[in-house]
Amino acid sequence: MSFQSDPNQKVIRNPLFEEKADALKPKIYQETITPNRVVKTITNEDIIHGWEVVPTEDYQQLATQSFGKGESFILDFGQHVVGYVSMNVSPVGSPPDAPLHVRFTFGEMPVEVSEPFSSYDGWISSSWLQEETLHVDVLPNKIKLPRRYSFRYMKVExxxxxxxxxxxxNEVRCQAVTSADVSNVKQLNHEDPLLNKLDEVSIKTLQDCMQDVFEDGPKRDRRLWLGDLRLQALANYVTFKNNDLVKRNLYQFATVPNENGQVTANLFVEPTLIPDDTFLFDYSLFFTTTLFDYYQVTKDKETLVELWGTAYRQIELALERVKDNGIVKDDSSWWSFIDWHPDLNKQGPSQAILIYALKRAINLANELGETEEEAYLTLKVETMTMAAKTHLWNEKAGFFVSGESKQISWATQVWMVLAEVLDKEASRKLLQNLLVEKPEIGMNTPYMYHHLAEALFLTGETEEAIKLLKHYWGGMIKDGADTFWELYNPEDKEFSPYGNHLINSFCHAWSCTPTYLLRTFLDTRQS
Amino acid sequence: MSFQSDPNQKVIRNPLFEEKADALKPKIYQETITPNRVVKTITNEDIIHGWEVVPTEDYQQLATQSFGKGESFILDFGQHVVGYVSMNVSPVGSPPDAPLHVRFTFGEMPVEVSEPFSSYDGWISSSWLQEETLHVDVLPNKIKLPRRYSFRYMKVExxxxxxxxxxxxNEVRCQAVTSADVSNVKQLNHEDPLLNKLDEVSIKTLQDCMQDVFEDGPKRDRRLWLGDLRLQALANYVTFKNNDLVKRNLYQFATVPNENGQVTANLFVEPTLIPDDTFLFDYSLFFTTTLFDYYQVTKDKETLVELWGTAYRQIELALERVKDNGIVKDDSSWWSFIDWHPDLNKQGPSQAILIYALKRAINLANELGETEEEAYLTLKVETMTMAAKTHLWNEKAGFFVSGESKQISWATQVWMVLAEVLDKEASRKLLQNLLVEKPEIGMNTPYMYHHLAEALFLTGETEEAIKLLKHYWGGMIKDGADTFWELYNPEDKEFSPYGNHLINSFCHAWSCTPTYLLRTFLDTRQS
Known part of the structure; x- marks a missing residue:
């Protein structure tokens, strides 16, 4: 993501928190992955992005072939991998009298190894396109590519x-890396094989995003975003259970707030811990809700005590944006993320997210015996809930509205349900109405679809929730996903908010939640 | 160079010689070189290759500037350097939310940082064009480029x-490397400043080519060729005096002859010592003459004793090509190098080179008391000399001829003089005639020009020799040479035998001989 920012931000650093985070640096598990076949790609209009993968021979055949100027091949590793690539390269013919000049291109999807990167015209940096050009002076040699790549396909030119x-x-290898301990995960074993598949692909997605921190995507942006962390943590609790990684990431955010005490939307961890100068209304509040979720699972009181100040401060700052009428002030700039949608008004969902966060903060205040704060927050939640019902509810339409234009969006309804602004039955009806009426301002990301699915489960609309999971995440699998994608619009499969789908991330943290939803809401059916 | 070759050649390895060569691995001297200005290049028809360098600011200004997508700059190091480049790169603005994607291009000459390498259409490998494209994931960072470069100009895009x-x-540095000890060199201090300049540029050329072996060119081909070694050794004896490097390189050639005992035209030294599968009539003979030169300077009898077998074998093999009439058999393929000239017939100069080598072999045989070989070689040299005068001399033209077409070339006359086929006075007249008549088959390389200059000095035509040095090597200096070039044709300054001048080497061993010629033939004038 890229948003408005302030390069002159002042960071108030907490060295004690940083030490704690550093001490929790995760163990990295490694596995050697070999390619399983040589493939080519051909155009096919019926396949997503227009590219079909066609096997040409077994990987074992590769070593028997030799390649000269202008020749190329594509290796298919048979699965999504994140790691470090090495191979042996040998000369064939006379002693090599010039360097080898070779380009490697990595693709999570076939399109990335089929369309030239020079055709990329999107607005975020082309530097994320995964390629490496090397001169090899000495042959034979073992090539170790310098960076970590996220891919299934590797083209060599x-x-x-x-x-x-x-x-x-020969000996083409990827040393795959993750901080996820796969031995911790129990199989879902659902009677429906598609749900098992959704669970597996979710877990693989989470695994490949779990590195030194919970990354949003191992291809791009390769860093810790609060909105992604929140969902990864939920999926992690029911799978890998690396709770220390959640704790580490919470401490990292708490280490570097700005001078107002607001936590950043995302963090860089190298060369040192650096907060991005992007601040999002909703993402800062997710610090508080992520701490709440963490405490629910771990009952780690020490961490709660230490991080409570930061969590409470996010609520205070969000409340500063609440007008006298109890409604979050609208704004022309993108201070709240919600979804990748150019026309989405953020007021309604932001109102709901603050209520959602307030309720979790109240619970934490109670746990800590902070009675004064608890009372204050309780008053606020009542005011804001009432205000939402009074000022944002359109009785005739049966929907909540957002902004000056009284926009009716999917996002506003979904978050109002998650915030439990209405009672369960009214929420259920709201969602039923939503699925029938289908307001024009829809959803563009698995991130937003997750919230709809969770809302359906919460209101008892289990069948609808399962249908959604099968249609949406199942649709990605049908379209060739090895891991779940950052972006997926079944009606517009070329969709990219960045102007070009080559830059989309096809293994993205916020899309890994089917395993969380299935294991949380279907647990009675588990074997 | 690239010639016919036999990939199935068998190598007869001599481990004892290899051990000796390995033990003589040279010390590498390092020096840190900083750029001295930021420049741009502009088109200018009056300048070689059409590119003029225009200073824009001091190097010190660079650190105060910042560069975004599509921007670039060129640094001028103010001299030719061979080494390893590093620099610090820092982000300016928000924390970097994407990798830096950056390309470095290195040029010995302005044209290399002005014309896109994608325009290269020559027949030898484009992989010699010096560029590096990197992704830098972490910023700030210290970038250390992975290869050794040979350049004066560095473009950063x-x-x-x-x-x-x-x-x-900032802190852009080149760690320059050489096995030449510059403190060994005494200044020429000639009264003519241009001759001093020719001497200095020669020495710098030799210095930058002296690495782990005597390389032909640090940009391209970066390896040990016998024809270059012979001339580098001569220049080295009167300057750096690293005689052990000559010895090492002789042992390396002697380590890996083919099954006939012929030494290869050039060697690769990594990953291990590998002979190229290219064999040249003249270059193999230069093993013998280089050993002769080495012995003249060092009187290292032990090396002479050990390498005599290899040296003598080269003569034997060359004599196998001599027909009953005493003339070297002509051939349609390029078994003898002589010069980069598409129409040059190689018979005449090859005849002369064999006579030249025979005379030196006779001297070595005498030194070793090998009377039988001495007598045999003496007989051969007499036969071949007489044959040259009988079959190759055109009395009417006053020139030696070559091949079936009785071609009259500069190369044949020059080598006949160097081989002392005629007496000194006749040789002098031959050269005078050559300079007046100017036969059409001329000279294309400093390598061939060197032999003309040496022939002039040897016959006492000192003024003509000096004139040639000033015109030819002085012409390169006038055209912007920091080191002497592989190729230079004053009448066709774009000349390249490779189809494109971008690939030419502009610091080339075989061009470093003015220092040898000046210090050898003008020593009475030295201060």
């Missing part, structure tokens, strides 16, 4: 050798 | 950052 030699490749 | 940050560079 021989830019030049010389007229006197070709090159041959 | 920002392929992408992001909309949120630019980058700034």
């Amino acid at each position: 021989i830019l030049d050798t010389s007229q006197k030699f070709n090159v041959s490749f | 920002i392929l992408d950052t992001s909309q949120k940050f630019n980058v700034s560079f």
